[in-house]
Every structure is written in structure tokens, then in C-alpha cells.
Amino acid sequence: MVLPAPNLDDRRFQDLVDEAKRMVMRKCPEWTDHNVSDPGVTLIETFAFMTDQVLFRLNQVPERLYVKFLEMIGLRLVPPTAAQVPVTFWLSSPAVTAVGVSVGTEVSTARTEAAESVVFSTCEDLWIVPSVLTRVVNPAGDVTDKLRMGTSFPAFSPEPQVGDALLVGLDVAVPRCVVRVDIGCQVTGVGVHPDHPPLVWEAYNGTEWVRCRVGQDTTDAINTDGWVHVHVPAGHVTSVIDGESAGWLRARVVEVDDEYPTYHESPVITSLAASTVGGTATAQHCDVVEDEVLGQSEGVPGQQFTLGRAPIVASGLLETTSDDGWVPWTLVPHFAGSGPADRHYRLDGATGVVQFGPAIREPDGTVRQYGAVPDQRCTIRVRGYAYGGGRSGNVGRGAIRMLSSSIPFVADVENLDAATGGVDGETLDQAKARGPILLRTRGRAVTAEDYEAITREAAPEVARVRCVTAGDDDADAGSVRVLVVPTVAQLDGRIEFADLVPERQTLARITDRLDEVRLIGTRVLVSPPKYRGVTVVARVIARPRVDRARVRSEALAALYGHLNPVTGGSDGAGWRFGRPVQAGDIHALLQRVRGVDMVEDVRLFGANPVTGERGDETQRLDVDRHSLVFSFEHHVKVEDH
Numbered sequence: 001m002v003l004p005a006p007n008l009d010d011r012r013f014q015d016l017v018d019e020a021k022r023m024v025m026r027k028c029p030e031w032t033d034h035n036v037s038d039p040g041v042t043l044i045e046t047f048a049f050m051t052d053q054v055l056f057r058l059n060q061v062p063e064r065l066y067v068k069f070l071e072m073i074g075l076r077l078v079p080p081t082a083a084q085v086p087v088t089f090w091l092s093s094p095a096v097t098a099v100g101v102s103v104g105t106e107v108s109t110a111r112t113e114a115a116e117s118v119v120f121s122t123c124e125d126l127w128i129v130p131s132v133l134t135r136v137v138n139p140a141g142d143v144t145d146k147l148r149m150g151t152s153f154p155a156f157s158p159e160p161q162v163g164d165a166l167l168v169g170l171d172v173a174v175p176r177c178v179v180r181v182d183i184g185c186q187v188t189g190v191g192v193h194p195d196h197p198p199l200v201w202e203a204y205n206g207t208e209w210v211r212c213r214v215g216q217d218t219t220d221a222i223n224t225d226g227w228v229h230v231h232v233p234a235g236h237v238t239s240v241i242d243g244e245s246a247g248w249l250r251a252r253v254v255e256v257d258d259e260y261p262t263y264h265e266s267p268v269i270t271s272l273a274a275s276t277v278g279g280t281a282t283a284q285h286c287d288v289v290e291d292e293v294l295g296q297s298e299g300v301p302g303q304q305f306t307l308g309r310a311p312i313v314a315s316g317l318l319e320t321t322s323d324d325g326w327v328p329w330t331l332v333p334h335f336a337g338s339g340p341a342d343r344h345y346r347l348d349g350a351t352g353v354v355q356f357g358p359a360i361r362e363p364d365g366t367v368r369q370y371g372a373v374p375d376q377r378c379t380i381r382v383r384g385y386a387y388g389g390g391r392s393g394n395v396g397r398g399a400i401r402m403l404s405s406s407i408p409f410v411a412d413v414e415n416l417d418a419a420t421g422g423v424d425g426e427t428l429d430q431a432k433a434r435g436p437i438l439l440r441t442r443g444r445a446v447t448a449e450d451y452e453a454i455t456r457e458a459a460p461e462v463a464r465v466r467c468v469t470a471g472d473d474d475a476d477a478g479s480v481r482v483l484v485v486p487t488v489a490q491l492d493g494r495i496e497f498a499d500l501v502p503e504r505q506t507l508a509r510i511t512d513r514l515d516e517v518r519l520i521g522t523r524v525l526v527s528p529p530k531y532r533g534v535t536v537v538a539r540v541i542a543r544p545r546v547d548r549a550r551v552r553s554e555a556l557a558a559l560y561g562h563l564n565p566v567t568g569g570s571d572g573a574g575w576r577f578g579r580p581v582q583a584g585d586i587h588a589l590l591q592r593v594r595g596v597d598m599v600e601d602v603r604l605f606g607a608n609p610v611t612g613e614r615g616d617e618t619q620r621l622d623v624d625r626h627s628l629v630f631s632f633e634h635h636v637k638v639e640d641h
Contacts, residue, residue, distance in 0.1 A: 011055060016048035067428070070435045074334075077431050079349030081461040082313040082386070083285040083393030083422030083487075085415045087120065087400055088178060088231075092411035094275035095130035099409050101281060104288045106404035107413050109395055117402065118395055120283035120419075121386065128177055128279035135169030135244050136272060142242070152186060152270045155222055156253060160263035162198075164253045169246030170274060175236040178278035179249065182227045183219050184271030196260040197221030201228070204248040205235035212249070215416065222251065222267040231280060231416075283400075283415075285393025285422055286313050286386040294354060299376030301359035301369060309387040310352030311425050316385030318345055318354065321378045335370035344371040350425055354382070393422035394489040397496075418489030418499060421461040421506075445517040451482055451524075458513035459506050463487040463566045464574050466529065468626050480522055483529040483626060484510065485565055485574070493561030493568070497609045497630060500565065501528055532623045533607035533632040534563055534581050535614055538590055539600045540638055546595040548638040555593045555636045562589055565628040578625040590636075597641070607632040 011019075021044065024031050034041060089101055103125050111117040136144050143153045156164035168181065192198060199221045202209040210233050218226030230249060238247050256262055287309070294305040297320070319326040329343040335357045338344045346355045357371020374380060400415040426434075437453045445451045448467035455465045464485035468475045475481050486506065488499040507526050514524045536559050542551050562568050568575045583602045590599045606615035609632050623629055 011052075013045075013048050013052045016051050017045055020044045020048065066432065070431065073435070073439055075431060075435050075438055076348055077350035077428070078426035078457070078460045079311040080313060080389035080391075080425040081421055081423045082389035083395070083419040083489075084123075085120065085283055085395075085400070085419035086280050086417055087122065087283040087413060087415050088278055088280045089126070089128065089407070089410050090178075090278040090412040090414070091128065091276075091409050093409075094180065094277055095128055095409070097130060099128040099279075099407070101126040101128070101279065101407060101410070104290070105281075105407070106287075107283060107400050108402045108404060109399045110401055118285060118392055118399075119287060119388075119404070120285050120393070120400060121288050122281045122283045124281055126176060126279050126281040128276055129172055129174050131170040131172055131174050131177070131179065131247065131274060131276045133168060133272060133274040134171045135167070135246050137167040137169070137242065137244075139164050142244075147269075147272055150271075152268050154266040155251070155269050156263065156266040158266055160253050160266050162253055162255050164266075165250045166269075167241070168249045168251075168272070168274060169241075169244060170249065171246065173236045173238045173247040174232050174276055175234045176280050177232050177276050178215070178280065179230045179232055180227050180275050180277045181230060181249075182271070182273040182275075183222060183269065184225050185219060185222055186268035186270050192221050192223060192263060193256075193260045194220040194223070196256055198254055198256045198260075198262040200252055200254050201230045202250050202252060203230075203232045203236045204239050204241070204250075205233070206237045206239050209250065209252075210235060213416070222269075229277070284313070284386065285390070285419065286388035288384065288386050289316070289382075291383050292381060292385070294380040294382065297374035297376060297378050297380060299373060301357060301373050303356045303374070305354045305380060307352035307354065307382065307385065307387075309385075310350070311389065312347065312349040312352055312385060312387050313389040314386035315347050315349075316382045318380070318382050320374045320380050322375070326381075332371075338371035340369040340372060342371055352387070354380075389422060389425075391422050391424045391487065393419055394487060395419045396489045418496065420486060420488055420499060421503070423461045423463070423487050426460075444519075445514060446519065448480075450517075451480060451514065454513060454517055455482055455484070455510050455526075459484070459510050461487055462502065462506065466577055466626060472626075476523075478521060478523060480518070480524050482510065482514065482524065482526045484526060485529065485628070488566060490564075490567070493557055493559075493564050494631070495560075495564065495566065497531070497632075500531065500630070529577070530624060530627040531565065531609060531630040532621070532627050533609040533630050534621055535605040535607045535632050536563070536586055536634045536636075537601075537603040537605065538586070538634075538636050540590055540593075540596050540636065541598040541600055542638050542640060543595055543597040544641060548640070551593065551595040552636050552638045555590055555596065555638070556634055558589055558593055559586070559634045559636070560631045562586075563629050563631045565630060568629075575629050577628060578623055579629075580623055581621040581629060583619040600639075 021034050087107055103122055105122045106119055108117040108119045136147050138155060139157050146153045155166045201212045201214050203212050213231040215229035215231060217228045219228055236247060238245055241248055289309055292308055315331050318329045329345050331347055332344045338357055344357060359367050359369050361367050397418045398414055403413055445454055448469050451467040452465045462484050466483040468481040470477050470479055484502050486502045488495050511526045518524050542548050564575060566574050581604060583604055586602050587599050590596060603617050604621045605617055606621055609630050
């Protein structure tokens with residue numbers, strides 16, 4: 001129940017006018033014309049209007065006091081988080097010298113008439129290192145000499161087995177680079193499925209083989225002449241294998257489903273070469289300020305300075321001048337553990353306010369300084385902070401195509417994955433709703449609401465959180481399951497199912513935070529929820545002289561947008577946990593699509609988004625209590641009258 005706010009003065013415009021007229025009748029009985037046409041009444045109404053505005057502002061005081069109370073208990077607006085995405089820089093030709101892409105390099109989406117470009121900045125330096133092939137090893141042994149002499153050799157065993165590998169050694173390690181492996185292949189009836197090949201590429205990081213992402217593969221899994229783009233992970237190092245030192249990559253035979261063919265004979269390699277054609281760096285949706293001077297210190301406790309840009313998504317290095325040069329300070333969440341000599345400061349990410357430690361009078365009358373005070377007249381600056389973020393950074397795959405400034409030998413840039421993690425900052429209304437929960441929990445998780453609130457504080461980039469307590473659903477006694485739905489990129493409401501798996505770093509951060517605040521003996525499991533795939537097959541009748549292709553496109557967009565675990569449902573806040581999908585709701589949804597005259601038929605099918613298998617037709621698709629729906633390949637047929 002919401003407590004009623006006090007109304008400090010409930011008089012309104014007409015009340016003020018009537019009260020003034022009554023006073024005129026008592027004080028000035030000779031004034032008898034009280035009609036609205038009288039100039040005196042006009043003046044009364046004018047002053048009544050002005051007084052009404054003053055009373056309105058007076059009644060806003062409780063709201064302001066409430067906000068100030070939230071500040072007193074330590075509540076701060078949660079700043080936005082920046083979306084992140086790996087961005088690949090493609091060279092104009094294979095590298096012959098090292099090409100550097102410095103941290104802070106800006107890339108962006110294309111600007112259109114309807115939307116501004118979305119800018120990303122790289123978070124790390126990238127070196128695209130030239131490389132050449134030096135060693136080749138197949139299951140039979142070293143075949144480097146055969147390669148140099150132009151003699152063909154099998155890639156794997158005569159009858160390839162799972163685990164067979166073709167090792168490719170480079171002269172240097174190429175972490176975060178894209179290696180193009182050119183393969184000349186003699187086809188001997190291999191016949192593997194190019195979309196489901198029994199082959200993976202891996203890189204050696206000194207301790208284990210790590211799977212690589214494979215971009216374009218024109219060889220159809222070593223089945224014809226062509227090349228393979230191998231995206232080497234960051235941990236790649238030069239290692240010694242079988243007495244040979246190289247930056248090792250390998251193509252390894254793996255198992256595939258029975259419905260897809262595997263290797264019956266080994267591909268025969270006639271030529272093999274390698275070169276570096278690009279590199280990948282992580283980029284954030286933000287702008288970077290290299291150096292900003294905040295001002296000079298007055299040498300008193302509790303000083304505050306405001307950064308020129310906000311909200312802040314990545315704090316920089318704060319420094320002050322001294323006789324020995326620039327001195328760094330440490331960012332802390334609060335000053336509770338700070339002493340008078342500790343160079344600590346706080347940063348409000350939502351407003352960009354930098355605060356130094358206050359002086360507090362203790363109960364015994366002494367004054368204690370929490371955190372050091374910058375020396376008087378010393379200069380304060382912040383280097384390398386980033387501002388921006390928000391949900392607009394969750395762009396789709398391939399959206400980033402523009403370089404803000406040219407880089408020698410770099411011809412193109414693209415994101416092979418969708419950007420994820422961008423969340424808008426907390427609004428004042430959301431903070432007011434969180435205030436009572438913060439006051440009640442005080443950093444201790446007891447109820448399901450406590451777990452959800454603390455999870456949102458630990459990972460504001462997640463879209464939805466739901467806590468399943470012991471005895472509910474499949475949660476064991478003494479355990480708590482926290483279900484996390486990440487913020488994902490969407491195109492017309494469509495989501496890649498793989499993007500609904502939260503990042504490992506996010507899950508680890510939530511787990512560590514909940515482990516600090518859980519009750520003793522409580523086991524906490526953080527995971528994504530279960531998803532129930534749903535396929536809608538519908539037939540609609542379009543109105544006369546309407547573009548049927550547009551109607552179909554908008555109908556599909558409506559289905560994907562409504563049956564959406566992140567932004568779907570009737571309120572746009574995501575499909576409600578456990579809510580069933582009913583054909584009647586879909587019928588009403590399609591009927592509202594522009595250009596649809598009549599919905600002829602709606603059919604629902606359960607679907608497994610992993611295997612693609614569909615269930616039986618139904619008019620009501622039930623969803624488990626703590627599960628969500630996922631749209632899987634809807635079909636809409638549009639017909640004329």
C-alpha cells in the first residue's frame with residue numbers, strides 16, 4: 001500500500017476566487033458587481049491563478065523531502081551500462097608489418113535519416129601481427145618437407161577418426177588476430193555437410209587448446225580449394241610441440257549428429273599457406289575523454305567537483321599535483337574505511353560528481369577525517385574516463401561498419417556478433433521504488449525480493465531477474481535459484497537464442513555478491529531461466545490495394561515483438577514468467593496489424609529452439625511457472641480477398 005502524501009493546502013483556483021469575493025462583500029459592501037466582466041473580478045482571478053501556482057509548488061515539498069531522505073540513506077541513481085561487442089578490423093591486404101589500433105579508436109554504425117550513428121570506442125590496444133606458415137603436422141608426423149616440395153599429403157588418417165588433427169605452426173603468436181589459411185585440396189569423395197562440418201579449428205595457449213571462431217570458409221570444411229578465416233583468441237602464445245616452437249593452430253575432427261555425414265576418407269592437401277588479414281578488439285558504446293581538469297582544491301573536507309560529461313560508464317584515473325608530480329587517487333564506494341591519509345574519492349556515475357572525504361564529528365566530540373583532503377591550490381584532473389552507454393548500444397550483428405578516422409592498411413570494420421549489455425540509467429521513479437527495499441535489506445538477502453534487488457545492483461546490465469525460493473518449482477530445500485535474463489540486441493523483435501545466455505563475467509559477479517549477503521547455510525545458484533519455444537503459423541486476409549509483403553513483414557514483427565522474453569508482453573516489459581500462449585491473444589494481436597482485414601487461421605506449435613523440433617498443434621501452449629517463451633520461426637501467409 002502506498003502511503004498518502006499530505007496535501008499542505010487543498011485550496012484551488014475557484015476556492016480562492018470565491019473566498020476573495022466573500023471578503024469583498026464583507027469589506028466593501030458598495031462593490032456589488034461580481035460578474036466576470038467586472039475589471040475588479042478580473043484582477044481577483046489573476047491573483048487567484050498566481051496563488052494557485054504557489055500552492056501547487058508548495059505541495060511538491062514532500063516529494064523533494066522524500067528524495068533528500070533517499071540521499072541520506074545512501075541511495076544513488078544507477079548509471080547506465082555500456083554495450084560491448086568484439087569489433088574486427090580487416091586489412092586491405094595480408095599484413096607485411098605490424099598494424100596497431102590504439103585504445104579509444106572510434107567506430108560506429110551508419111547514420112540514417114531516422115537515426116543517428118551509434119559510436120563505440122575500443123577498450124584495448126590491438127596489434128595485427130604478420131605471420132607465415134612454418135610447420136605442418138598430420139597424424140602421421142611432420143609433413144613440412146612434403147609441403148615445401150609440392151607433394152600432396154592427407155590431412156588426417158586414411159579413415160579419419162574423432163580427435164585426428166592437422167597442426168599448423170606459425171612463425172609467431174597471433175593473439176586476437178584473424179589468420180587466413182589458404183588450402184589447396186584434392187577432393188576424394190569426402191562429402192561432408194558444409195553447414196554442419198565434423199571439424200573445428202583450435203589455438204594453443206600454452207596449456208590447452210582453445211576453440212577458435214571460424215568466419216568465412218570457402219573450403220567447405222577442407223573439401224575444396226579455398227581459404228578459412230580463423231579468429232585466434234587472446235591467449236595464443238608461442239609454444240613447443242613435438243620439439244618445434246611455433247604459434248600453433250589445428251583443425252580437429254569432431255563428432256556430429258547422426259543425420260549429418262562425417263569424413264569417410266581423408267582430404268588430401270596439395271598446398272597450404274597462412275597470413276594475417278585482420279584483428280579483433282573489444283569496443284564499448286561510449287565516448288572517451290582523454291584529459292579533463294576539474295579545478296583547484298580549496299584544501300577543505302567534503303569538496304565536490306563535477307565532470308564535464310555524464311553519465312559515466314568507465315571511471316578514469318584521478319590525479320592531483322604535488323611537488324613530486326602527479327599523484328594518483330583511488331576510487332572507493334564509500335568512505336567508511338578511509339583514514340585521514342588515504343587518497344580516496346567517490347564518483348556518482350549518474351551525475352558525474354566527484355566527492356572527497358568529509359570530516360565527521362564523533363560521539364565523543366572529536367572530529368575525524370574520512371579520506372585525505374587534496375592540498376590547497378593543487379590541480380585536480382581525471383584522465384581517460386568514458387561517458388555514454390544505454391540501451392541504444394545493443395546494435396545487431398554487422399551494424400558497425402564505419403571508422404571515425406582512417407587507420408593505415410585498415411580497409412573495413414565490422415561486428416560479427418551483436419552488441420549486448422547496454423542498459424539505460426535508473427530513473428527517479430525507479431530509485432524511489434528501490435529506496436524502501438534498500439532500507440529494509442541493508443545489504444542482507446533474506447527474501448526473494450532481497451535477492452532480486454541486490455542482483456540488479458550487482459549487475460545493472462541485466463534485463464530481468466527472478467528469484468525462485470526453496471520448495472518452489474525444482475529448487476531444493478535450503479537453496480535459492482536466481483534466474484537472469486540478459487539485455488540482448490534485437491532486430492524487429494528477433495533475438496538469437498544463444499544471446500540469451502548471460503556472460504560468464506556477469507554470472508560470476510552476481511554469484512560473488514550474493515555469496516556475501518546470503519544467510520548462512522543457503523546455497524545460491526545463478527543461471528538463465530528455461531525457455532519454451534513457440535511457433536505461430538497464421539493466415540490473414542489483407543485489405544484491398546495493400547502491399548501484402550509489408551503486411552507480412554509487420555505481422556511477423558508484431559509476433560516476434562510480443563512473444564519476446566525481454567521486451568514482449570502486453571506492457572513491453574518482457575513476457576510474464578509462466579504465462580501461457582493462447583491462440584486468442586495471437587488472433588487479437590494480428591488483427592491490430594495495419595492492413596489486415598481479417599485473421600483466418602492461427603495455429604500454435606511448441607518448439608525446441610536448440611534442435612528445431614516442433615510439437616503438436618495446440619490452441620494453448622502452457623509454460624512452466626518460472627519459464628519464458630522464445631519465438632522460433634513464425635510463419636504468416638497473407639492472402640487477398
